[in-house]
Amino acid sequence: MSLITDLARLEAMASGRAQPTATVRHRHLSARPLVFVPLTTAGETGAPLGALVGTERTAPRLLVVPQPRDRDLRFAFLAELAEIVLPYIGSFADDVEAAERTETDPGTGKRVRTEAELCTDAPQLIVPNRAGIAFVRLLGRSMRFRRTAEADPDSPYPAPPAVPLLGRWLTHFGERSRVPGSALLLAMTDLLTRHWATGQSSLEDQHLGALLAWLTAPPGTSGAQAAHRAELDRDHHGQLLCPPAGPATDPAFDNRLLAPAIERYDRARTALTTAEDGVAADERLGAVTAAEYEIRALVDSRTRPTWDAVWRGLDLLCRLPEGAHVADRWTRDRWSFTGHRDRVLAGEPPQPRRDDAVTAANKLSAREREQARLDAQEALDDPLVMAGRQLAGEAFAGEVTDVVMTHSEGRRPSPRPLVTVRTDDRPRLTVRAKVYRSLAGRPQTAEVVELIEDRDAAAPGAPGAFQAPGGEGTVVVLRVTDKMGRGRDPEPGSVPEKGDHVLFTLFEHDQRGGPKLPDPEETPWTHGGPPGDTAEDPDPVTAEDLL
């Protein structure tokens, strides 16, 4: 965590109000996001209990599994979920624009530009918290290898046909969410903590109710107290007033409300199977339906506050203007979405259970590149983020005090102006280091020629002289090395002038691509050689499948 967010947290703590850590919104928000508030069953991994899902704030669909251990009911839930999510995803798949992308030509090995389709927009899933993202991944993993009746008619509990497809999409969303700056699948708590700092720990920030309490505490009241109430206050039945944002439920809810309701449902179902005539069956079916509705009401009561909280969080975020580079990152998300759409259409098998060595390495290097890109772009888009980088010595702002024109040696001398900048920041610079500034959105490079400490000589070693080192300021002499045109004289506006205020960063604004790794079939001996090329089988039937 950076010093500036530490300061923001301390301020939030002292004032009782959340403090902004951004002046613009750093993530793309879709005009039509799909909000997904899932609940899971305690004690059984990946057994959904229910969910609220939808794109309309006022009309979420409530899905419930009245007996979470029942495989048929679980598949019915997943099929219903697929009926909502897949059409939503599909609604983005057909609207395309022509775009160019660079590919490696398999014949020549050269990078060539090719025409490609790019979806003009992409779906966006929003879940309440990071545990929700993990649950989406888990659902994806549990579904994408399911056996359908079509593929394997003999196996018990065949999945409805849409379920494996939903699993592939949820897996894609889950994987994409690991890419820094991506926005296909977002957790509301991450979105809010990116833009505001509260006076509580980042672990406590994962409680959406408490986090929103900090953010929305009315003037004159304490966010800390509001968060405390959101976390702990219970009604006279011992139930939390602000239920946790899931997927896990509160044990008091499980024990006192949910378990008895499920038991009543089980009893009603057993009774139904033992009905001896039509009249009795009708009556007992009514009892089953009543028991089911009771569970639906319980699930609704525990997901609805979170549903509302997610939308309130969206309200808060929408008040911030979008950062300048957000659209650029969203385009990468659109490429990711289009790519997976194409793989599904092409009939490719589901994503493998485990990445092979080359895929894993490629993903890691792509994520590292995106992280560096995100860090640079957020700073360039947002003065408050840049201030944090300046405080950390990774950027400096100041006034140009002198410009001396020099030229490079050689047959065609190019301009190499020496620009002197006086800054009050304390950049961690060394001579010959490269620094960058944004010139009409493109990075201009300069090289540090000289560093002069500009300060009053502090009494060296005087006891108690512990004022922060660095003193009053630094004078940096830079040699600008590019983006000045091809002529002997720089193009107008490409060199700072005396009196200009400039801001240079120590970090690069763009990211270079990493080295090309071997193809998976050329995996070297150090990494176990090429992986087998057998397509992965569906998940085998296990004893747990037949409880």
Added chain:
Amino acid sequence: MVAVPGLPPRRAARPPVDPATAAARATEAILRDTLHGTARGVVVDSPPGAGKSTLVVRAALELAAAGHPLMVVAQTNAQVDDLVLRIAEKAPDLPVGRLHSSDADAYDKALDELPQVRTAAKASELAGLGIVISTAAKWAHVRGVEPWGHAIVDEAYQMRSDGLLAVAGLFERALFVGDPGQLDPFTLVGSDQWAGLSYDPAASAVSTLLAHNPDLPQHRLPVSWRLPASAAPLVSAAFYPYTPFRSGTGHGERALRFAVTSDGSGPDRVIDEAGASGWGLLELPARHTPRTDPEAVHAVAQVVRRLLERGGTTVSERAPEPVPLTADRIAVGTAHRDQAAAVRAALAALGVTDVTVDTANRLQGREYDVTVVLHPLSGRPDATAFHLETGRLCVLASRHRHACIVVCRAGVADLLDDHPSMEPVQLGVTIKFPDGWEANHAVLSHLAEHRVATAP
């Protein structure tokens, strides 16, 4: 020997051979496997200062002499330039290629003065040379060349698995050399999803290599020529409990003396303690502080200044006469870059120049006479995995030939007890022993015997 987790092995009886013989035997075995063995890889574990670079140079020369085309993979440009210079010094007639990036100042200009060294930004321009040396990052971009028969991968424990993946297609077989006790490679983005896979891209190159090729011969260098007799047992026991090593020099073979007597201040007393025993702990009063704890930074700077002012001399097996302790033989080690920057500024304010101040990551592989260390846990309210990392403390505590002075706030032992290791256990991941918690306690309890408490 079977390692029993949690229990260091009983200290072996004094080996019957002298250090030089033991080291020579290990080197012979390594070269035999490298030159004449049948395995595709040979792994050499080297504790701090055990002559790893010497081994790399020697293996390179012998492979070249046997007519095997060789590529050498190092991790940083400084390491590459250093290797080229060492090889050029040992074999002035041997043509060596230095492959470098296309940036300006891509390599040390000293190489230009060596007629037998050819530098190029393209591998094809160095074709036919007996030895070509570059960084892993640069090798990763080399395409479309005939694979080399042999490779040497230096600092292989600091290379990431994905880095090896990018270069492994360039060679048939390789000698992997490195120090398993130093800092593991890291990534700033999450890589948990691959934890436990044999080819986890964020793991070290050696762990991937050995997971897929468990039968490769593994050697280790048994003697540290850098660490004095006062330091080798502690570093060995705390950081290498299952692969002990010893010092190449005995007690009394090295000495650190000061012409000016102590003025009784904390820094002077800890300098005297370190001069006599090889270790010193300057303990400041317990307090939670920001990372750049001004008092601790000031104390570090004072210790460095007094080390220089008091006219220190070192006696060692390298020279018959005492050698003055100069600024370039002193280093300050910290955990964070902002701490290093703060110490540099404090030293500049005291008029001290030419003392190396850097983070543990950047001090890896370097050697000084005296080191002054700002303890990674000093003044912290918590003990995170970063600050507990075994390799970080190991690097900081094993850069010195004579003495190491640690500056620390009191209360770190209590801090450790309040923060037991609680990292999630990942299936399939080999647990490293010792963990940082254990190693920190071992070092602290040893340092406590050399403690000088001071008021700020």
